[in-house]
Amino acid sequence: MRTLITGGTVVNATGPSTMDVLVEDETIAALYAPGFEGVTADRTIDATGKYVIPGGIDVHTHMEMPFGGTFSSDTFETGTTAAAWGGVTTIVDFVVQRTGEVVQEALAQWHTKAGGHCAIDYGFHMILGGVDEDALKAMDQLVDHEGITSFKMFMAYPGVFYSDDGQILRAMQRAANNGALIMMHAENGIAIDVLAAQAVARGDTDPIWHGRTRPSALEGEATNRAIVLAGVAGAPVYFVHMSASEALAAVAAARDSGKNVFAETCPQYLYLTLEDQLGAPGFEGAKWVASPPLRSKHEHHLPDLWKGLRTDDLAVVSTDHCPFCMKDQKELGIGDFTKIPNGIGTLEHRMNLIYQGVVDGKLSLARWVETCSTTPARLFGMYPRKGVIAPGSDADIVVYDPNGHSSLGLAAQHMNLDYSAWEGFEIDGAVDTVLSRGSVVVSDGAFRGRAGHGRFVRRGLSDLLH
Ligand code: URP
Ligand code: ZN
Ligand code: ZN
Numbered sequence: 001m002r003t004l005i006t007g008g009t010v011v012n013a014t015g016p017s018t019m020d021v022l023v024e025d026e027t028i029a030a031l032y033a034p035g036f037e038g039v040t041a042d043r044t045i046d047a048t049g050k051y052v053i054p055g056g057i058d059v060h061t062h063m064e065m066p067f068g069g070t071f072s073s074d075t076f077e078t079g080t081t082a083a084a085w086g087g088v089t090t091i092v093d094f095v096v097q098r099t100g101e102v103v104q105e106a107l108a109q110w111h112t113k114a115g116g117h118c119a120i121d122y123g124f125h126m127i128l129g130g131v132d133e134d135a136l137k138a139m140d141q142l143v144d145h146e147g148i149t150s151f152k153m154f155m156a157y158p159g160v161f162y163s164d165d166g167q168i169l170r171a172m173q174r175a176a177n178n179g180a181l182i183m184m185h186a187e188n189g190i191a192i193d194v195l196a197a198q199a200v201a202r203g204d205t206d207p208i209w210h211g212r213t214r215p216s217a218l219e220g221e222a223t224n225r226a227i228v229l230a231g232v233a234g235a236p237v238y239f240v241h242m243s244a245s246e247a248l249a250a251v252a253a254a255r256d257s258g259k260n261v262f263a264e265t266c267p268q269y270l271y272l273t274l275e276d277q278l279g280a281p282g283f284e285g286a287k288w289v290a291s292p293p294l295r296s297k298h299e300h301h302l303p304d305l306w307k308g309l310r311t312d313d314l315a316v317v318s319t320d321h322c323p324f325c326m327k328d329q330k331e332l333g334i335g336d337f338t339k340i341p342n343g344i345g346t347l348e349h350r351m352n353l354i355y356q357g358v359v360d361g362k363l364s365l366a367r368w369v370e371t372c373s374t375t376p377a378r379l380f381g382m383y384p385r386k387g388v389i390a391p392g393s394d395a396d397i398v399v400y401d402p403n404g405h406s407s408l409g410l411a412a413q414h415m416n417l418d419y420s421a422w423e424g425f426e427i428d429g430a431v432d433t434v435l436s437r438g439s440v441v442v443s444d445g446a447f448r449g450r451a452g453h454g455r456f457v458r459r460g461l462s463d464l465l466h
Contacts, residue, residue: 001025001042003438007034008047008399010389012054013370021052023395026437030391045443047399050432053369054389055089055396056351057376059125060240060264060318063093064113068341069332073323074416076117077451079347082414084119084441084449086348087431089396090386090457092123092376094152098161099130103138107146111456118454119447120436121396123382125150125183129160131167136174143178147458149381150181152240155222156189156291165229172233179461181379182230183238186222186247187214187292196338207285210337211274211293216301219292220246227254227261236260236465238379241320243269243292245304252313260465262379264316265305267353268344268421273297277421286330287421289340290320306362309371315379317354317371321347325418345417351398352406352427359402359428381460395438404430414447 003023010019010031020032022039032039063079065072074082076093083091095110097103103126114122126142128135128151142148153168154161163171168182175182195213199205204212223239227250230237242248242263254261268288274296277288288294295301308314322343324330333340346353354372357363363371377387385394406412406427410420434442441449 001438002040003043003045004039004041005045005047005052005397005399008050008052010052011365011369012389013366013374015366021389021397023435023438026395028389028391028393028395031389045399045433049403051365051400051402052389053398053400054373054387055398055434055436056087057090057373057382057387058083058088058318058321058347058350059092059316059376059380060320061091061093061347062322062343065094065322066096067322067343068324070324070329070341072343073325073329074321074345076114076122077119078416079321080119080122080454081447081449082348084434084436085414085431085447087351087398087400087434088120088347089434089436090121090123090382092125092380094127095124096127097129097135101130103135103142107142107148115456116452119441119449119451120454121457122454123380123457123459124148125152127152127161128163128171129154131163131171136170139171139174139180140178143180149179149459149461150183151175152183152185154185154189155226156185156187156192158189158193162189165225168226169229169233172230172235172237176233176235181236181238181462181465183240184226186219186226186239188218188222191218200336200338205336207283207289207337207340208274208279210289210340211278214291214293216244216246216295216299219244220250223247223250227259230261231259236262239263241266241269241292242314243295243301245299245301248304248308248313252308255313262315263313264318265309265314266318266320267346267350268294270302270305271353273302283334286333286340287326287419288344289330289337289342290322290344291342306357309363310367315371315375317350318376319346319350321345323415323417327418344421345415346421348413348415349408349422351431352408352429355400355429356427378463381462382457383463395435397435398431399433401430401432404432406430
């Protein structure tokens, strides 16, 4: 099957150019100057007046994740279908290994959960929640044989996923050896637990206390500490879901001194605040309980994060998509914020929300594509198969309409959630058509894909490190 996408502006991380794109079966076959004659196709997609971009890659999702006494509410089927609606053609989800669990068994479980259910392509990172000798050995096996080349560790959540500095150092040493990338949840969880217990004992139990007991200084401290540990191990480090100016300053300083230090942020930290969302009346703020928390609008975090995205101190925008319904899930924390399952659902809206940053003059078009597709592919070993419109790459393509409009909210969303963290947000643009490996999965306002189309992506080592 030959598909020709005509008349659009192709936007890669290198910038925009007017080109027609020929897709043959699952792959991009050629790019042509407009008007080039003699190209035949079975199907033509008219992209006149629209952007033609590499499909979004969200490298931080949690489908069906066991957490906070429940499971995140999107399955691989509902989550990847919502992703397609939002112009995302690849996700990288987190397998969970906890203390005492065998890494390879956890991986087999995730393959069972995802296999045959995904509407778009998917890969896995491994959460190391219990670093022991077996888990360290398993890292090598996953890198060499399973296409899993990144490992998330937690300086937060003592008793759940927390690793101490010795465990972190050992995993980083292993990564220095096998070429893997350590992804760090950098918050000082030991100190946070003291503050949270004190708040609950005082009777300060509303959702806003989730934010007030996780001060940005403790994200900054943990980020600095992890950078030092990575330096001692001689390993690169990637910080997930960065929310705080102090943490960003640590990353910027490390990068300025030539270290292999990278970071992502998420739309919630770019748009939402402690006061306006987490501080909503009554239990409403539970909708936005996630860790790290939304930060104060009276400080400088949000503009600093936008600036970090412009200057590449923040390399990636992911979502940390970890949805929990209000009913029966977030409600577990009524009367005690520490029991509210942590997570926000945003997967479907990332491409739109970051495009709005382009409209608002905060980012260039090229940077939108780079942070949401190209750099995720490069950092996580999928480039140039994914993350670029170029001959030979997978035909994961989004036609994006800058004259379209998207109203975010419960009525229009496809994520399996009984509320929207983005209710009332209006976007000056819209996803028009989505191709996943050459198959149209969204067009004319309808989902045309199917569960099971998505394939597991065996990832290589990071392109930006080797
Ligand atoms: O609140 C969050 N971020 N939930 C998902 C787990 C994690 O730490 O990424
Ligand atoms: Zn985390
Ligand atoms: Zn996460």
